Amino acid sequence: MFVTFEGCEGVGKSTQLRLLSEYLERTGQRAVYVREPGSTDISEQIRQVILDTKNTAMTEMTEALLYAASRAQLVREVIKPALERGELVICDRYVDSSVAYQGYGRQMGAELIKKINAPAVDGCMPDLTIFIDLSPEHSWRTYRTADRLEQESNEFFKRVYDGFINEISVSNGRIVPIKPDFDKNVTSQKIIAVMRERGIIK
C-alpha cells in the first residue's frame, strides 16, 4: 500500500508523520518512509537546485520538470521496488503537491501538471492521501528559514490551498482531508483511524 501526506506549509505535516511512525513502531508495523523532493541521492541533489534561494532565474516550467524528475527517480529507485516487495510506503508530499503548487500556485494549470507527471509516476498512484486541512491564514508558517518556495506571497499560498481543496473533489475519495486539532495527538488518532478503516494498517 502507498500512502502520501499533503498540506500547505507549517500545518504540522512533519509532526503527524513522526507520530504515525511512532504508532507503527509501537505496534510492530513496518513502513518505508520517503519525502519529496528527495530520498534518493539524485532526488536530493535536484531538491537543492529547486529550493536554492539563489536560483531566482528558474522558470516555472523548469521547476515543474525538476519536481517531476526527482519523482521519476524516487518512484523507480525506491517506491515501486518497495511496493513490489509488499511493503507499506509512506511519502511526505507527492504528485498532488505539484498539482497544487505548480498547477494552481504558479497557475500552470492542473491538467498540464498531471500530463507532465504521468510518465514520472508511471501509474504509481497513492492508495490514500492524507491532506492536513489547514488554510494558510491559520498555519504556523514563518519566513525565518524560508527556502525559495517558502518565500512566495500569501496569494500564492491561498491558490495552493484552494487547489488542494479542488483536487479532493475529483479524487474519488483518494484524498481525505483531516482538520488538525489543537492537540496533535487527537489529529494523529484521526489519521490512524482513517488508515485502519481502509485496511492499510492495524
Ligand code: TMP
Ligand atoms: P517541504 O517543505 O514539505 O519539504 O516541501 C518542499 C517545498 O516544495 C514546499 O514548499 C512544497 C514544494 N513542492 C512543490 O512546489 N511541488 C512539489 O511537487 C513538491 C513535492 C513540493
